[in-house]
Amino acid sequence: MSRTPSIVDRLGSARSGRIPFSVEFSPPRDAEAEGRLWRAVRTFERLGPAFVSMTYGAGGSTRDRTVRVTGRLAEETTLLPVAHLTAVGHSIDELRAMVGAYADRGITNILALRGDPPGNPLGEWEKHPEGLEYADELVRLVRELGDFHVGVASFPEGHHRSPDLDHDTRYLVQKLRAGAEYSITQMFFDVEHYLRLRDRVVACDAEQGLKPIIPEIMPITSLRSARRSLELSGSHLPPVLEERLRRAAGDGPEENRAAVREVGIEVATEMCERLISEGAPCLHFITLNFARATGEVLDRLGYELEAPAAVQPA
Numbered sequence: 001m002s003r004t005p006s007i008v009d010r011l012g013s014a015r016s017g018r019i020p021f022s023v024e025f026s027p028p029r030d031a032e033a034e035g036r037l038w039r040a041v042r043t044f045e046r047l048g049p050a051f052v053s054m055t056y057g058a059g060g061s062t063r064d065r066t067v068r069v070t071g072r073l074a075e076e077t078t079l080l081p082v083a084h085l086t087a088v089g090h091s092i093d094e095l096r097a098m099v100g101a102y103a104d105r106g107i108t109n110i111l112a113l114r115g116d117p118p119g120n121p122l123g124e125w126e127k128h129p130e131g132l133e134y135a136d137e138l139v140r141l142v143r144e145l146g147d148f149h150v151g152v153a154s155f156p157e158g159h160h161r162s163p164d165l166d167h168d169t170r171y172l173v174q175k176l177r178a179g180a181e182y183s184i185t186q187m188f189f190d191v192e193h194y195l196r197l198r199d200r201v202v203a204c205d206a207e208q209g210l211k212p213i214i215p216e217i218m219p220i221t222s223l224r225s226a227r228r229s230l231e232l233s234g235s236h237l238p239p240v241l242e243e244r245l246r247r248a249a250g251d252g253p254e255e256n257r258a259a260v261r262e263v264g265i266e267v268a269t270e271m272c273e274r275l276i277s278e279g280a281p282c283l284h285f286i287t288l289n290f291a292r293a294t295g296e297v298l299d300r301l302g303y304e305l306e307a308p309a310a311v312q313p314a
């Protein structure tokens, strides 16, 4: 199996004086969405992220498209892809086959996740009869299958199924002990949540606390879609920010997208500034397959972007 750089290696070798950034893409639903994704991919290629991640949807056709598109990222671009992989709805044999399909395309960085019940992420979890119960088992499985580099999810506000933050931290540390090399957080809008998560992991296990916790940032460009993402993720807007966005959206039947977007970009930039000053190892952006909002945040942060004018409208 050909070995590609690990995410930890990539973060370590980033240009000095600049915290690396990375981006998350999602599998496109159709040909038009795929065209949009590729325009974003080509823009980001010029902006130089440390890595790009591709989310995973468990349904059959989505799954095939995800593997194909992630494979193209590895084969046809200069980007380093991380393939998300969820245990939900899969037998262990199917998971092995998925990992093999990624390896065949030269993808050796995998984000191991449990996933949520299809249809209703907040619904009752049901383990596949021949599958896995928790993400730490998937970390072990992937590592047993070859020379893979594995990351996991972490939750600054606690996972919605965790009864409390101690429980949440204990099982995050269990995933790291199982061999995960880093975690990427759920999106959050109060940097204090991220800092406290980092402190909790160090307090629980100082050795595992050395592993990078990569903060995930979502620049808000629409209040309506942000609300949907918040509902699905279990993250919250601080009341002051909620009010700021609500005021920007206005009282009309249609929200004032331009004003909401301006607040969203401003807030994401402020959060990134704080994360940089607090020594975050990387800034990981949810892009929804658009380059413009993330490009603007990076531009405001003073990143030297090779092609800021080339980003396409979101």
Ligand SMILES: Cc1cc2nc3c(=O)[nH]c(=O)nc-3n(C[C@H](O)[C@H](O)[C@H](O)COP(=O)(O)OP(=O)(O)OC[C@H]3O[C@@H](n4cnc5c(N)ncnc54)[C@H](O)[C@@H]3O)c2cc1C
Binding pocket: 054, 055, 056, 057, 058, 084, 085, 086, 112, 113, 114, 115, 116, 133, 134, 135, 136, 152, 153, 154, 155, 159, 160, 161, 162, 163, 167, 168, 171, 172, 175, 184, 185, 186, 187, 216
């Ligand atoms: C960065 C990131 C990327 C994501 N990408 C995707 C994606 O591509 N596709 C997708 O469908 N979903 C994705 N998700 C969502 C994720 O699948 C869900 O949040 C899921 O509910 C939790 O996954 P996990 O891997 O953290 O699960 P786990 O680590 O298994 O945790 C699930 C819950 O069980 C608890 N727990 C864990 N182990 C044990 C144990 N041994 N005993 C008792 N309790 C335990 C945990 O504390 C937690 O409450 C992503 C989330 C994040 C943060």
